[in-house]
Amino acid sequence: MLDVIQGMALGCLLLLGMIVLRDFGRLAVARVFLLVLLAGSCMLLHSYVPERWQWLTSDTMTTVPALFWLLCQLAFAHKPKFKSVWTFIALYSFLAPAIARPFGGSWPASEPLHLFGWLLPSYCEYLLTLHGLWVVAANWRDDLVESRRQMRGIVIGGVGVAVMVIIVSMNTGLGARLPLALVVLTCAVVTAYFLLHGRVGALLGAAPPVNAELVTPTPPEPVLDKDVQRLRALMAEGFYRTEFLTLGLLAENLQLPEYKTRMLINQTMGYRNFNDYINQLRISEACRRLLAEPQTPVLNISLDVGYRTLSSFNRAFKDIQGCSPTAYREAHPDQKTA
Numbered sequence: 001m002l003d004v005i006q007g008m009a010l011g012c013l014l015l016l017g018m019i020v021l022r023d024f025g026r027l028a029v030a031r032v033f034l035l036v037l038l039a040g041s042c043m044l045l046h047s048y049v050p051e052r053w054q055w056l057t058s059d060t061m062t063t064v065p066a067l068f069w070l071l072c073q074l075a076f077a078h079k080p081k082f083k084s085v086w087t088f089i090a091l092y093s094f095l096a097p098a099i100a101r102p103f104g105g106s107w108p109a110s111e112p113l114h115l116f117g118w119l120l121p122s123y124c125e126y127l128l129t130l131h132g133l134w135v136v137a138a139n140w141r142d143d144l145v146e147s148r149r150q151m152r153g154i155v156i157g158g159v160g161v162a163v164m165v166i167i168v169s170m171n172t173g174l175g176a177r178l179p180l181a182l183v184v185l186t187c188a189v190v191t192a193y194f195l196l197h198g199r200v201g202a203l204l205g206a207a208p209p210v211n212a213e214l215v216t217p218t219p220p221e222p223v224l225d226k227d228v229q230r231l232r233a234l235m236a237e238g239f240y241r242t243e244f245l246t247l248g249l250l251a252e253n254l255q256l257p258e259y260k261t262r263m264l265i266n267q268t269m270g271y272r273n274f275n276d277y278i279n280q281l282r283i284s285e286a287c288r289r290l291l292a293e294p295q296t297p298v299l300n301i302s303l304d305v306g307y308r309t310l311s312s313f314n315r316a317f318k319d320i321q322g323c324s325p326t327a328y329r330e331a332h333p334d335q336k337t338a
Contacts, residue, residue, distance in 0.1 A: 005181045010044055012188035013037045019192075029074040032067060039064045040184055043166065059098045061170060065125035065132075066090035068163045072132035078142075078273055079319065086131060093124040122171045129167060133160045141247050142274035144266035146259065154191065162187040228268050230254055240281040241306040247274045279316045282306050286317065290329045298325045 017037045024030035042057040043064075049057050069090055073080040100117025143149050162183050169180055234253060242249070251261040262274075271277040282305040289301050302313035302325075317325050 005185060006044055009181050009185035009188060010041060012185060012192065013041050013044075016188055016192045029071065032071050032074060036064065036067045036071060039067060040166075040188075043170075044181060044184060055101055058101065059094070061166075062094040062097050062121075062125075064163060065128040065167055066093050068159070069128040069132040069135075072135045076136050078138075078275065086128070089124045090128055093121050093128060096121045122167075125167045125171070126164075129160065129163050136160070141258075143272070144262040144274060144277075145272055146262065158187050158190050227254070227256065227260070227264055231264060231268075235281055240278050241285075241304065243306055243308060245278060245306065278306075279320065283317055283320045286313070286325065287321070287328065290325055291332050294329065298329075301325070 017034055020030050020033055020037075025034075039060050042060040046054060046057040046061065069086070073082070096117050100113055103113060103117075140149065165183050166180065231254060234250075239245075239250070239253065247261060248258055251258045254261060254264075256264070265271050265274065265277050269277060271280075286301050286305050289296065289304070290298070293301070298313075299310050302310050305313075307313035307316070314324055317323075317328070321328055323331070
C-alpha cells in the first residue's frame with residue numbers, strides 16, 4: 001500500500017511537471033515551480049536511492065523552503081525585491097547544510113558546525129515558509145484578478161501547509177513515509193486542479209492557446225458605462241487622496257460590491273493591483289504640482305495627494321517615474337503646469 005501511494009504521488013508530480021513545462025516553461029515562476037516538484041520527488045525517492053547518492057536527494061530536499069519562498073515572491077509579491085536579507089536567509093537555509101553534511105557525523109552537537117550548519121538553517125526554513133505565506137496574504141484585498149485571489153487561498157491552505165509538514169518531518173524525524181506521501185499526493189492533486197483548470201494562469205501566467213484559430217476567448221462580464229462614469233467622476237473629485245484608502249472604502253462610495261469594483265478597475269482601467277491604480281492617480285497629480293508649485297515643499301505635496309509619510313511617497317514616485325520627486329522637479333525647471 002505504501003509503495004502504491006508513493007507511486008501515485010510521484011506520478012502526479014511527474015504529470016503536473018510535464019504540463020507546466022509544456023505550457024508555461026518560458027516563465028521564471030514556472031521554472032521555480034518545477035524545481036519545487038523536483039524537490040518533492042526527491043523526498044519521495046530518498047529511501048530508494050543507493051546510500052552513496054542519498055546526499056544528493058538530501059541536499060535537494062533541503063531547498064524546499066527556499067523554493068517555496070521564491071515561488072511566493074514571483075507569483076504573488078506586488079513588486080518582488082530580491083536584494084534583501086530574505087534572499088540571504090534563503091541561500092543560507094540550504095547551502096549551509098550542504099556544506100556541513102559531509103562533516104555531520106564527526107562533529108558533536110556542541111560544536112559551531114552543528115549550530116551554523118544544522119540548527120540555524122532549520123530555523124531559517126520555518127522563517128522562509130512563514131514569510132512566503134505572509135507575502136501571499138499581504139495586500140490580498142488589493143489584488144484585482146479574481147483567479148489570483150483564489151489561488152492565494154490554495155497556496156495558503158494547501159502548498160504552504162504541506163511544505164510546513166515536510167519541514168517539521170525533515171527537521172525532527174517525525175512522521176513515517178506514509179503520511180508524507182499522502183500529504184504530497186493530496187497537495188499535488190489539489191494544486192493541479194486549481195492551477196490548470198481552465199488554464200486561467202492564476203499562478204503561472206496565461207498559457208498560449210494550442211491553436212489560436214480554433215480558440216474563441218471568453219468575453220469578460222460587461223461593465224456598465226454608468227459604473228465607469230461614477231468611478232471616474234469620484235476620482236476626478238480627488239477621492240484618491242483619501243488616507244487609508246482601501247478597495248472596500250471605494251466600493252462603499254461607489255455603492256458596488258467589492259468584486260464588481262475589482263472587475264471595474266481591472267477590466268476597464270487595466271490594473272492588476274489596487275495600489276497601482278491609486279498610486280498612478282496620486283503621482284500624476286504630484287507631478288503636476290511639483291512643476292506648477294516650485295516653492296511648495298515635497299512633503300506638503302506628498303501629504304496633500306494622500307501619502308502618510310514622505311518615504312512611502314518617494315518609493316511610489318520612483319517606481320512610476322524612475323527618479324525622486326526632487327530630481328523630477330530639478331529636471332524640469334522651466335516647465336509650468338496648470
